[in-house]
Amino acid sequence: MALLQISxxxxxxxxxxxxxxxxxDLGTTNSxxxxxxxxxxxxxxDETGRALLPSAVRYLPDGAxxxxxxxxxxxxxxxxxxxxxVKRFMGRTADEARASGARYxxxxxxxxxxxxxxxxxxxxxxxxxxILAQLRARATAALGDDLVxxxxxxxxxxxxxxxxxxxxxxxxxxxxxxxxxxEPTAAAIAYGLENAAEGVYAVYDLGGGTFDVxxxxxxxxxxxxxATGGDTALGGDDFDALIAERVAASLPGADRWSRQDxxxxxxxxxxxxxxxxxxxxxxxxxxxxxxxxVDSPLSRAQFEVLAEPLIERTLACARRALRDAxxxxxxxxxxxMVGGATRMPIxxxxxxxxxxxxxxxxxxxxxxxxxxxxxxxxxxxxNRLPGEDWLLLDVIPLSLGLETMGGLVERxxxxxxxxxxxxxxxxxxxxxxxxxxxxxxxxxxxxxxxACRSLARFELRGIPPMVAGAARIRVTFQVDADGLxxxxxxxxxxxxxxxxxxxxxxxxxxxxITRMLADSISQADADARARMLRxxxxxxxxxxxxxxxxxxxxADLLDPRERAEIDGALQAADTAQHREDVEAVRAAVQxxxxxxxxxxxxxxDRSIRTALSGRKLDDxx
Ligand code: ADP
Ligand code: MG
Numbered sequence: 001m002a003l004l005q006i007s008x009x010x011x012x013x014x015x016x017x018x019x020x021x022x023x024x025d026l027g028t029t030n031s032x033x034x035x036x037x038x039x040x041x042x043x044x045x046d047e048t049g050r051a052l053l054p055s056a057v058r059y060l061p062d063g064a065x066x067x068x069x070x071x072x073x074x075x076x077x078x079x080x081x082x083x084x085x086v087k088r089f090m091g092r093t094a095d096e097a098r099a100s101g102a103r104y105x106x107x108x109x110x111x112x113x114x115x116x117x118x119x120x121x122x123x124x125x126x127x128x129x130x131i132l133a134q135l136r137a138r139a140t141a142a143l144g145d146d147l148v149x150x151x152x153x154x155x156x157x158x159x160x161x162x163x164x165x166x167x168x169x170x171x172x173x174x175x176x177x178x179x180x181x182x183e184p185t186a187a188a189i190a191y192g193l194e195n196a197a198e199g200v201y202a203v204y205d206l207g208g209g210t211f212d213v214x215x216x217x218x219x220x221x222x223x224x225x226x227a228t229g230g231d232t233a234l235g236g237d238d239f240d241a242l243i244a245e246r247v248a249a250s251l252p253g254a255d256r257w258s259r260q261d262x263x264x265x266x267x268x269x270x271x272x273x274x275x276x277x278x279x280x281x282x283x284x285x286x287x288x289x290x291x292x293x294v295d296s297p298l299s300r301a302q303f304e305v306l307a308e309p310l311i312e313r314t315l316a317c318a319r320r321a322l323r324d325a326x327x328x329x330x331x332x333x334x335x336x337m338v339g340g341a342t343r344m345p346i347x348x349x350x351x352x353x354x355x356x357x358x359x360x361x362x363x364x365x366x367x368x369x370x371x372x373x374x375x376x377x378x379x380x381x382x383n384r385l386p387g388e389d390w391l392l393l394d395v396i397p398l399s400l401g402l403e404t405m406g407g408l409v410e411r412x413x414x415x416x417x418x419x420x421x422x423x424x425x426x427x428x429x430x431x432x433x434x435x436x437x438x439x440x441x442x443x444x445x446x447x448x449x450x451a452c453r454s455l456a457r458f459e460l461r462g463i464p465p466m467v468a469g470a471a472r473i474r475v476t477f478q479v480d481a482d483g484l485x486x487x488x489x490x491x492x493x494x495x496x497x498x499x500x501x502x503x504x505x506x507x508x509x510x511x512x513i514t515r516m517l518a519d520s521i522s523q524a525d526a527d528a529r530a531r532m533l534r535x536x537x538x539x540x541x542x543x544x545x546x547x548x549x550x551x552x553x554x555a556d557l558l559d560p561r562e563r564a565e566i567d568g569a570l571q572a573a574d575t576a577q578h579r580e581d582v583e584a585v586r587a588a589v590q591x592x593x594x595x596x597x598x599x600x601x602x603x604x605d606r607s608i609r610t611a612l613s614g615r616k617l618d619d620x621x
Contacts, residue, residue, distance in 0.1 A: 019148045021178060021381035022139045023186070023373025026128065026152055026166065028087040028235060029208025029340070031055050032367060033135040033150075034374035035143060036383070041190070041374040043367050044142045052366060053138075057130045058082040059117040067134045076264040080105055081117045085209045085237060086131075089113050089124040090169075091161030100233055101241070103259060112165065125169045132173035149176035151377040153369050155210045156182040156228040159398075160455075160484055160502055178380040184214035185225055186372030187338040190363060193218060200226075200331050202321075204351050204359065205338035205369075206314060209235040213318045215325045215332075224418055229321035234313060236270070236341035242306045243269035247284050247296045261288050268294075276300045277343045304346045311350045318354060324415075335359040338368050396421075400477055400485060403440035403449045405430060405541075406534035412477045415445065424476040426492075430542070432549060433465040437473060439489050441502060447527035448534075460489040460498040468546065529582070536585040540577035543592055544570060550596070550603060557602045569595040 023041070025032045030052040034043045043051045050069070058071035059081045066074075075082040083104070089097045094106045094113040105116035114121040132152075139147055152175075154166050163180055170177045184203035188194075193201055198218050205212040212230040244265045248254035257265075268286035275282045276298070284296045322329060335351060337359045342348065351359050363371070396419055401411040404427070412423050429437065437460045444452030463471055472492040479485050488499035547570055555563065569592040576588035 019381040019383060020143045020146055021148050021377035021383075022135075022143075022150045023181075023370050023375070023377045024132065024135055024150050024152045024175075025183070025186070025370035025373060026087065026132065026154075026169075027055055027207055027369075028085050028210055029055055029237070030366060031131050031135060032370035033139050034367070034370040035139065036374050036378035037143075041371040041378075043370055044138050046138060047141075053131065053134060054084075055087065055131050056082060056084045057086070057127050059119040059122070061118045063119060065119075065130060067130055076260050076267060079103070079259045079263040081119075083115060083117070083122070083127050086124045086127040088209050088233065089115075090128065091159070091163075091165040092124075103262070112161075125165050125172060128166070128169035129172035132170055132175060136173055136175055147176075148381050149178040149377070151178050151181050151186075151373045151380065153181050153183045153186050153373050155205075155212045155230060155232055156184055156214055156225070157210075157212060157230040157232050162232075163484065178377055181373055181376055182212075182214070182225065182228070183369045184212050184228070184336075184338065185216070186370075186376065187336050187368040188214075188216050188372065189375050190368045190372035191336055191360060193334070193336075197333060199333035200325075200327060201334045201336065202318070202332045202355065203336045203338060204314070204318065204342065205230075206341040206347060207235050207339035208341065209233070209237050211235055211314050211317065212338075213314070213321050215321050215327065227321040227325035229317040229324070231313065231317060234310065235339075236273070238310055239273055239303075239307055239341070239344075240266055240270045242310070243273060243284065243298065243303065246298075246306060247294070250296065251294065258289060264288070265294075272298055273303065273344070276303050277345060300345070307344070307346055311346060314347075315350060315354055318351075329355045332357075336368070337361045338365055340366050396479055398443045398453075399445055400441070400443055400455075400479070401452075402427075402475060403442060406538040407449045408531055408534050409442055409444070409447055409449055409452055412475070413479065417479075419479045422476060422478040424474050427473045427475055428469050429463065429466065429471040429473075430468055431545065432467045434468065434471070435463050435465065436461045437463060437489065439475065439487065439498070439500075441485070441487050441500070447531045451527075455485070456487070456500045456502045458487075458489075458498055458500045460491065460496065462494070462496045463491050464494050468542075533580065533582045533585070536582050536589065537577050537579075540573050540585050540589050540592075543589055544574050544577065547592065547596055550599070554599075554603050554606065557606065558599060562599065566592075566595050566599065 020035065022033050022035045032043050032051055032053065034041050045051055046053070053068045054072045056068060056071040056075065058066040058074060058078060060066065071082055075084065085102065088100050088102065092113055094108040097106050097113040107114040107116050107121050112123055114123050150170065152166060152170055154163055158166070166180060167177050184205055187203050187205065188201060193216070196218065201216045201218065203212070203214045203216065210230065210232045211234040213228070214225050215227040217224045217226050247265060247269065264286045268284045272282045272284045280300045282298060284298060285294065287293050332355050335355050335357065337348065337351070342365050348359060348361070396413065396415060396417055399411050399415040400413045401409045404410045410425070412425055413421060438457065439460060440449065440457045441455045442449055442452040443455050446452050460473065474490050474492055476488045477485065485502040486499060487502065488497060490497040547566065551566070558566065573588040573592040576585050579585055
């Protein structure tokens with residue numbers, strides 16, 4: 001397996017030789033850009049000295065566009081043309097976007113949702129590219145024009161479609177993507193954990209719209225992400241929504257409010273929640289369009305009652321990630337807190353209780369990810385700080401495999417394997433003279449293809465004619481550093497090859513991932529039984545085919561009584577291969593193989609004799 005070797009021996013280059021690369025945290029709520037200058041990573045500020053760029057884009061009727069704070073300032077006036085939290089729609093379909101509860105004019109489009117605005121339809125990729133372009137402008141203003149590229153962070157749970165959409169957005173913004181980096185891994189780098197004591201660390205990242213938890217192992221200065229979990233539809237926004245619901249429920253007529261009024265309520269709810277991180281009492285205050293002033297008191301204690309179920313969901317993800325890594329909370333040496341929403345005292349308390357220790361909160365939780373990405377970008381651009389020699393590993397969230405006979409899944413790369421990774425396995429043909437093989441790539445934890453997600457299909461054609469089982473077809477799965485999958489099938493004797501790069505047209509929602517993982521556990525017994533049955537059925541089919549071929553070639557070796565016996569067993573096995581009773585299928589296979597045992601021996605003798613005829617003993621040695 002190829003690990004990603006980032007470091008190279010040698011001195012840090014002289015300042016004038018330094019290549020400039022930036023790290024970008026493209027957040028659901030806020031985005032940042034950071035760079036290593038004078039050996040330290042720092043967040044680049046806008047012209048008024050602000051670090052955060054709210055991930056908001058407003059489209060104006062005159063064709064102009066406003067990004068960041070200016071877009072946020074007017075969002076209540078023009079909610080349907082002010083796009084916030086667009087990261088939630090990256091690589092998603094319109095139905096998935098609607099299911100998120102967000103209120104935009106979603107347009108069904110092939111592959112990915114589009115949003116209707118006053119400037120026409122825009123895709124989430126375009127909206128994200130406007131945010132990235134703003135950060136790129138900030139970077140060139142601070143560093144000059146020779147930007148070699150950027151490392152862009154994504155939640156560890158992002159699937160291939162979401163990662164690809166992020167890359168596309170960066171390209172559209174004119175950025176050269178050095179690589180995509182998982183956010184929790186970036187945070188660990190920012191904390192300099194590679195210099196810390198060896199052992200296991202956890203990263204808990206609660207942002208505005210996404211939750212990520214990662215378990216990292218540090219060995220000899222090498223990071224390995226040994227498990228990940230999370231929810232790309234859980235963050236500060238959801239806590240805001242709970243507060244907003246509570247306020248709306250207490251006010252008559254709220255169900256008839258305009259979009260603007262609802263947006264104003266959400267903005268006020270968030271402000272109140274953020275104040276509650278420092279204060280114990282506050283109020284949600286805002287004005288309705290008709291001039292009515294709303295002023296609804298909320299205490300921290302009341303908020304924490306509302307928040308409890310969401311906190312519990314994050315803890316469940318953390319426990320599951322620990323389970324995946326076969327670890328106990330007490331095995332964790334340190335817990336890194338990331339994301340603005342980890343400022344909520346209830347979060348720090350709950351995480352502290354789960355891991356039995358005070359979480360690390362020294363660095364600004366908004367900036368950690370961007371700072372780590374900047375360190376990584378600096379390394380990839382070829383600038384190495386003295387003493388830097390670490391490697392970086394990431395993992396894939398769901399197993400990748402192939403469909404085999406009987407609709408079964410052959411797992412090639414198990415979930416939580418570190419990437420980049422390449423695995424190959426040999427397959428063979430099922431029928432004599434088979435000239436094509438269809439390859440079906442699936443993702444998931446279940447034994448049956450029907451319960452997994454289909455990623456791609458392709459065919460390997462032109463296999464030279466051979467008897468069943470003689471062809472050797474090597475299928476290679478390769479996941480690159482960005483988590484994108486390439487699958488190649490190659491017939492070994494002729495060298496013919498076919499391949500596919502998986503760039504799924506739509507993403508997999510977190511609910512689906514969670515369901516797929518949960519099902520794989522709850523259905524494990526049923527799956528094992530189903531696998532046994534399918535394997536038995538495939539064996540029956542294979543045996544029936546090969547006995548038929550043998551009869552066609554060498555029936556003269558049999559007397560009529562033997563022939564009748566074989567025909568009977570063959571008929572029974574042919575019927576049995578469709579039965580759902582594993583024992584019945586097994587019995588029929590056994591009967592047919594018993595009935596043909598002496599026939600097989602005689603065929604063997606004959607073929608040896610044929611092979612030997614006309615050859616001298618000397619030739620055989
Ligand atoms: P993202 O990674 O999704 O862009 P951030 O890490 O920037 O998100 O976090 C944004 C979230 O942090 C928002 O939900 C915001 O309300 C929340 N947040 C910021 N400051 C505070 C605070 N003082 N108390 C509670 N939540 C906060
Ligand atoms: Mg974040």
